[in-house]
Amino acid sequence: MEGILRVDMGAAGGPKASVVPLGEYAGLGGRAMTSAIVSREVPPLCHPLGAENKLVIAPGLLGGSAAVMSGRISVGCKSPLTGGIKEANSGGQAGQVLAKLGYAAIVLEGRPATDDLYKIVIGPGGVKILADNSLRMLPNYDLIEKMKAEHGDKIACISIGPAGEMKMSAASVAFTDMELRPTRHAGRGGVGAVMGAKGVKVIVLESGGLKFRTPKNPEKFKEANRTFAEGLKKHAVTGQALPKYGTNVLTNILSEAGGYPTYNFKTGTFSEAHKISGETLAETETRRGGMATHGCHTGCVIQCSGVYMDKDGHYMTKQPEYETVWAHGGNCGICDMDAIARLDYLDDNFGIDTIEMGATIGVAMEAGLAKFGDAEAAINLIMEVGKGTPLGRILGNGAAVTGKVFGVERVPVVKGQAMPAYDPRAVQGIGVTYATSPMGADHTAGYAVATNILKVGGFVDPLKPEGQVELSRNLQIATAAVDSTGMCLFIAFAVLDQPETFQALIDMINAFYGLSLTADDVVALGKKVLKMERDFNERAGFTAQQDRLPRFFYTQELPPHNVTFQVKDEDLDKVFNW
Amino acid sequence: MGEIHRGFLLEPSNMVESEETGAVAKKRGPSRLTLVVAGEDVSSFFRILQRGFYVRAAMESALLTFLCRGLGLSPEYVTGRITTIFLDGKPVDDLEESRVVHGSHLSLSAAMPGLVGAVLRRGSQYASFREAITYRQDQGHRGGAEGVVHLKLFNLVMEEVGPTLLRRGVIVGSRELREFFLSEPEVLTACEEVLLDGAAATREMLQDGEWPFTEEFVDLKVVTERHGQDL
Numbered sequence: 001m002e003g004i005l006r007v008d009m010g011a012a013g014g015p016k017a018s019v020v021p022l023g024e025y026a027g028l029g030g031r032a033m034t035s036a037i038v039s040r041e042v043p044p045l046c047h048p049l050g051a052e053n054k055l056v057i058a059p060g061l062l063g064g065s066a067a068v069m070s071g072r073i074s075v076g077c078k079s080p081l082t083g084g085i086k087e088a089n090s091g092g093q094a095g096q097v098l099a100k101l102g103y104a105a106i107v108l109e110g111r112p113a114t115d116d117l118y119k120i121v122i123g124p125g126g127v128k129i130l131a132d133n134s135l136r137m138l139p140n141y142d143l144i145e146k147m148k149a150e151h152g153d154k155i156a157c158i159s160i161g162p163a164g165e166m167k168m169s170a171a172s173v174a175f176t177d178m179e180l181r182p183t184r185h186a187g188r189g190g191v192g193a194v195m196g197a198k199g200v201k202v203i204v205l206e207s208g209g210l211k212f213r214t215p216k217n218p219e220k221f222k223e224a225n226r227t228f229a230e231g232l233k234k235h236a237v238t239g240q241a242l243p244k245y246g247t248n249v250l251t252n253i254l255s256e257a258g259g260y261p262t263y264n265f266k267t268g269t270f271s272e273a274h275k276i277s278g279e280t281l282a283e284t285e286t287r288r289g290g291m292a293t294h295g296c297h298t299g300c301v302i303q304c305s306g307v308y309m310d311k312d313g314h315y316m317t318k319q320p321e322y323e324t325v326w327a328h329g330g331n332c333g334i335c336d337m338d339a340i341a342r343l344d345y346l347d348d349n350f351g352i353d354t355i356e357m358g359a360t361i362g363v364a365m366e367a368g369l370a371k372f373g374d375a376e377a378a379i380n381l382i383m384e385v386g387k388g389t390p391l392g393r394i395l396g397n398g399a400a401v402t403g404k405v406f407g408v409e410r411v412p413v414v415k416g417q418a419m420p421a422y423d424p425r426a427v428q429g430i431g432v433t434y435a436t437s438p439m440g441a442d443h444t445a446g447y448a449v450a451t452n453i454l455k456v457g458g459f460v461d462p463l464k465p466e467g468q469v470e471l472s473r474n475l476q477i478a479t480a481a482v483d484s485t486g487m488c489l490f491i492a493f494a495v496l497d498q499p500e501t502f503q504a505l506i507d508m509i510n511a512f513y514g515l516s517l518t519a520d521d522v523v524a525l526g527k528k529v530l531k532m533e534r535d536f537n538e539r540a541g542f543t544a545q546q547d548r549l550p551r552f553f554y555t556q557e558l559p560p561h562n563v564t565f566q567v568k569d570e571d572l573d574k575v576f577n578w
Numbered sequence: 579m580g581e582i583h584r585g586f587l588l589e590p591s592n593m594v595e596s597e598e599t600g601a602v603a604k605k606r607g608p609s610r611l612t613l614v615v616a617g618e619d620v621s622s623f624f625r626i627l628q629r630g631f632y633v634r635a636a637m638e639s640a641l642l643t644f645l646c647r648g649l650g651l652s653p654e655y656v657t658g659r660i661t662t663i664f665l666d667g668k669p670v671d672d673l674e675e676s677r678v679v680h681g682s683h684l685s686l687s688a689a690m691p692g693l694v695g696a697v698l699r700r701g702s703q704y705a706s707f708r709e710a711i712t713y714r715q716d717q718g719h720r721g722g723a724e725g726v727v728h729l730k731l732f733n734l735v736m737e738e739v740g741p742t743l744l745r746r747g748v749i750v751g752s753r754e755l756r757e758f759f760l761s762e763p764e765v766l767t768a769c770e771e772v773l774l775d776g777a778a779a780t781r782e783m784l785q786d787g788e789w790p791f792t793e794e795f796v797d798l799k800v801v802t803e804r805h806g807q808d809l
Contacts, residue, residue: 274629429697
């Protein structure tokens with residue numbers, strides 16, 4: 001990846017594109033790239049929807065190569081939802097294609113002088129920026145059909161739906177999958193609103209005839225890639241559970257553990273969990289002619305995705321993920337899988353973060369706008385968002401805004417971002433990550449685990465309560481590093497149990513770039529990324545007070561275990577002491 | 579998978595104890611439902627295994643003993659495959675120290691994804707993350723020579739252990755079973771034979787009209803062939 005594509009949307013005479021050398025950003029990819037650019041170039045006190053903010057889209061270090069699992073793509077900016085730095089991550093095809101086109105990042109800068117909406121087309125022949133107001137307020141599925149008609153099917157698209165155009169803080173950036181459907185999303189933190197503020201509706205990447213990026217040491221790369229893929233396939237999680245059931249396999253488990261936030265974080269168990277579990281979902285998909293095993297990007301060998309059909313065998317949506325099934329399911333008391341699939345489709349089509357939307361509807365139900373369990377009402381609320389009605393604009397700006405407007409106390413957010421599908425009162429260590437991550441409440445921020453990474457810097461006794469702080473720190477460091485490679489985070493499970501699989505990942509990076517990285521270097525990269533992000537947030541006005549959970553987690557006991565969040569504030573403040 | 583020790587897991591009896599009142603009485607109507615299905619249709623009943631069913635346990639025992647002798651699982655399968663276990667809703671770390679008694683709720687799963695999946699795993703090095711909910715054995719046991727355990731099977735364990743337990747027979751709440759057939763009518767449509775207390779019956783008896791089971795629980799068997807089966 002030789003350069004960065006900078007698109008100045010506010011240039012005199014109209015938007016202009018230029019390709020610049022990597023310079024100080026050489027050697028960075030994914031989250032490391034987006035956080036480096038945002039932390040260095042975006043004034044932390046800027047308005048997120050203003051000209052000074054930048055939207056950075058970056059594939060990972062191994063993007064565009066033959067490395068398995070390397071197709072993730074990062075989207076970074078100052079978040080309109082949290083007010084701090086944001087990196088949101090997605091699957092889909094765009095990461096592979098953008099890297100093969102030779103770009104380490106796209107940076108959207110400035111703001112258009114007019115209200116025109118733009119399409120950007122990037123191909124081997126160059127870059128075109130075209131005003132196209134016929135795209136205005138098109139939902140993502142309709143938009144992609146139009147792009148297919150105009151550009152053929154050898155494309156990958158990055159787009160926003162109506163929510164992004166309306167600059168709602170829950171708006172996502174959509175990425176097309178291998179079937180050219182807009183089903184993968186960089187969901188968190190309102191990145192879609194920033195793309196909307198830049199006046200960009202869609203970026204079309206032309207993928208025809210592109211070749212894999214070439215490693216410096218092809219033989220070693222091939223060997224490491226083979227070892228890595230074998231490790232993933234032989235592991236019970238990555239080789240069996242995830243392909244068979246998808247991420248929603250967690251529904252039964254979390255409900256059983258009493259950590260499944262139900263009825264807007266009121267209880268930790270959902271009595272109807274079995275109706276919306278991954279096991280039931282897979283069986284339904286198979287019976288209806290859908291797919292229970294499916295990859296979201298070329299090179300994925302875990303294949304945790306799927307395709308969900310209605311009872312007549314027609315496409316409804318991609319297989320909903322655990323977070324989506326929880327957010328629109330148990331969190332709202334809904335146990336109808338078809339309704340949840342419909343909600344998932346609407347989120348994808350309008351371009352909304354499913355976690356934020358589900359949490360928001362849960363808060364709305366708590367406020368009395370709908371009854372818990374009323375799927376039809378939940379669908380109607382999302383339709384309000386898509387139409388941009390006054391109620392829709394409130395809901396589309398997330399759980400915190402909705403809670404404030406309707407006077408709700410139990411609003412599960414940190415730094416303004418809604419909490420995902422694990423209650424921190426039951427799994428307190430997750431609460432440490434929710435509270436302290438620069439991203440806000442984020443379940444993937446401290447997700448990657450690696451045995452030898454954890455031993456670097458000292459051994460932590462996992463049985464001591466104070467181990468949670470050290471574990472969260474190490475997990476956040478490891479995750480920041482993995483997010484920079486472009487690797488799907490689900491490699492982490494195999495890496496947890498199989499040190500040789502983690503070593504194969506490092507060997508792949510070394511063979512590709514001709515480096516000699518060690519596990520210590522991976523740790524150093526993760527720390528560097530987190531330091532940049534914490535520094536940005538501090539300059540944006542964040543203090544330790546933002547590294548806390550909402551008060552109700554400390555005072556309201558969560559059934560069935562009747563526990564509250566017990567980690568002390570002074571311990572939370574130690575997470576980034578290294 | 580090994581043999582289930584029949585002395586360990588009790589056979590269905592003609593007596594029934596009401597969970598609500600504790601009264602014991604002779605059963606009034608049919609109590610056993612046997613369904614003969616094609617092999618690929620056994621999975622249609624897996625939702626029952628997820629929601630939960632009952633097995634009778636002959637004695638208070640260590641969890642490992644219950645799983646091996648009661649459910650007929652090999653120690654290698656238990657330790658290698660069933661890596662996530664909840665006892666009374668709490669994640670278990672020690673198979674020998676944790677004890678199954680009358681009224682225990684037990685859930686079995688293979689290794690789960692995600693950080694939380696790793697956290698909840700038996701013997702996890704991230705166990706501190708869920709310190710507040712980890713299973714700890716009470717020193718005072720409820721005791722009793724025999725009892726009933728509520729069991730749930732999830733994901734790969736459900737697929738691998740479920741068919742054997744369904745063939746052997748499980749106890750299901752009558753109301754829950756009726757709800758299941760009403761919500762999944764195609765399950766009964768796929769049944770090749772229906773037997774009530776061993777006597778031939780029709781699918782319609784379970785779908786339309788009056789539900790034939792008057793007791794609180796039903797002994798359910800799902801088999802793929804009649805030969806050699808005690809129906």
